[in-house]
Amino acid sequence: MPADSHNPAARDTVKANEAETPSSKLVRFPAEEPLELDSGIRLGPWQIAYETYGTLNADRSNAILICHALTGDQYVASTNPVTGKPGWWHLMVGPGRPIDTDHYFVICANVLGGCLGTTGPATLNAETGAPYGLDLPVVTIRDMVRAQARLVDHLGVDTLFAVIGGSMGGMQVLQWAASYPERVFAAIPIAAAARHTSQNIAFHEVGRQAIMADPNWRGGSYIVGGVRPTKGLAIARMAAHVTYMSDESLHQKFGRNLQDRENLTFGFDADFQIESYLRHQGMTFVDRFDANSYLYVTRAMDYFDLAQEFGGTLPNAFANTKTRFCVMSFTSDWLFPTSESRSVVKALNAAAANVSFVEIESDRGHDSFLLDVPEMFETIQGFMIGAAHARGIPAPGEAR
């Protein structure tokens, strides 16, 4: 286990930061314990905000790390204090759920570059006393995972029983398995990919340009100016949101239905339900997310290319791995299509890894991983039981 996991100085910094994250646990790492980033920059001081659920067992073998997606957060199974809504994966994580918090110790941290307590562009830069803005170094998926590893060290966990996540969370899962193979017993990347495709980068770039075109963005220094680029951020969210749903789910949910009217108005108001829905998605998003964080986290996804990190050959990322993998995709997900998951599976096969692969029938697009998709829950539940037996720990419901 890396040295600083038992570093008393680091442990001492655990405290709630009332001002920034009303309800999250927080670890502050002083400047002397910086995070070494892919950019070559040493980031410090820095901090990571997280939530935990359940209890770590005596031999510390029941810890599960959950990695959140682009606009997710650490409130995986508890009320989000900003929105007041249930945790984003409360269907998956909780007492009696597929990831059973009566049985497992679940950790979920806000990603590096995020905006819910972990160091991000809105964090005060110790050198200037002002928010970082664009002075924060650009971070990568590997940097996010490095930060999580420091948190896991801090919590006294050597080997994670499982690392699980969807979309960008699945990228982190793959990065965990590649960077720290001996620390990941089981890995579940869902609706993910080992690289961001050209089309994915394209959609992100549209969103970033929308933010940066907003005059309130002010080169990223909007907080100091007391303004926020909410229009640009809302448009970025609208553009992204379309890509999270399938054509079929949009058709079923909205079709060409009109919004609170009998006839077309021959104008530019939201005649159609889909327009009204998208505008609502954009408007509510800006209340819970920081525009600069959106730039940083999308950039981290764009930069993700796990093969490149291993000489251009993806199987090398998993050479000699003992981790057991459960890879999942959804039939109607066109943003992270099954073909990308299949590439991961092929690479794992080429590395002689223990891997199962399930393409789940769902017409709800990329967002399926967040929704009530019974086959996903059953698949994970089954995989977790098998993994628990292999690990020599009781599965939920079994005598301990």
Add this chain to the structure above:
Amino acid sequence: MPADSHNPAARDTVKANEAETPSSKLVRFPAEEPLELDSGIRLGPWQIAYETYGTLNADRSNAILICHALTGDQYVASTNPVTGKPGWWHLMVGPGRPIDTDHYFVICANVLGGCLGTTGPATLNAETGAPYGLDLPVVTIRDMVRAQARLVDHLGVDTLFAVIGGSMGGMQVLQWAASYPERVFAAIPIAAAARHTSQNIAFHEVGRQAIMADPNWRGGSYIVGGVRPTKGLAIARMAAHVTYMSDESLHQKFGRNLQDRENLTFGFDADFQIESYLRHQGMTFVDRFDANSYLYVTRAMDYFDLAQEFGGTLPNAFANTKTRFCVMSFTSDWLFPTSESRSVVKALNAAAANVSFVEIESDRGHDSFLLDVPEMFETIQGFMIGAAHARGIPAPGEAR
């Protein structure tokens, strides 16, 4: 043929309008000859700008109307005076091309609501002396077709040998066949649909919101203010452009290649070629297109639902039609997928229409209809020969 096709007053108004459209032919209709719009408004005076290629034969049986797509124009086969580029369909239309201008008389008009000479939001409102802006009534695909019918009348053509177009152009083709069945001998809707889907409306709404969020948009009155919402329009174009290409074509063309650099820069410049490409697409688009026109023309597409116009039953749109149809789609087109063309074909079958359907293998997405896709050219060439024989006119290459 409607009365005003031989109306001397209308014919007298044909003259080049040097100020607005340096090289286009133009018909001006006075206030007494308004266009009756779906909104119930009578638009007048109004004008339509167009180009023709080839020569109308003696019995006026060789006229082909080409309908352009969202951001297309009347310069289908001749140099666009704004961009200096070849006509947008010069591969399809010209001497010896599948639509052979040595043989056919080709008409292509700028759509109503457009910005290259036909009445649109940038046109001066005769009542105020200022550009219409949002005071122009919202127009529909049917209104565009009504305007074209007036032009065709004016040109002295009763029955069009063929009406052909891709994307929004294909919507107009379907509308022509439904509104004026006796005036359309053959119809070729390519990569089109009989309705705009929820997903399509969603992408358009993102673009419109980007334009309207630009402070230079000024409620649509930017021309009077001497400014233009170029940033918003560029973002709208970027978002749309991604939807015109397939994941596969983006992968082949750009992949994750870097733009003029060896390594990632850990910043927000255009590291990737796809980013640089999209930014370029956005920047060049604003030089040739009007932001308000973008609002109007996207809205016309959103409003398009041919079945609804016929009691909710699409086959009714083609009841008793004698028009022969050639419907085409492309395998990798996810914006106007084959399923939409198939719905059109099913409706035509239910109406006992003469219809052929070809789904063309192409990995280049929706834009395929604009590109060098030999199977498309061969399909159209073959269909046109058959249609010429059926019509009793010689096909290209045959003795007249």
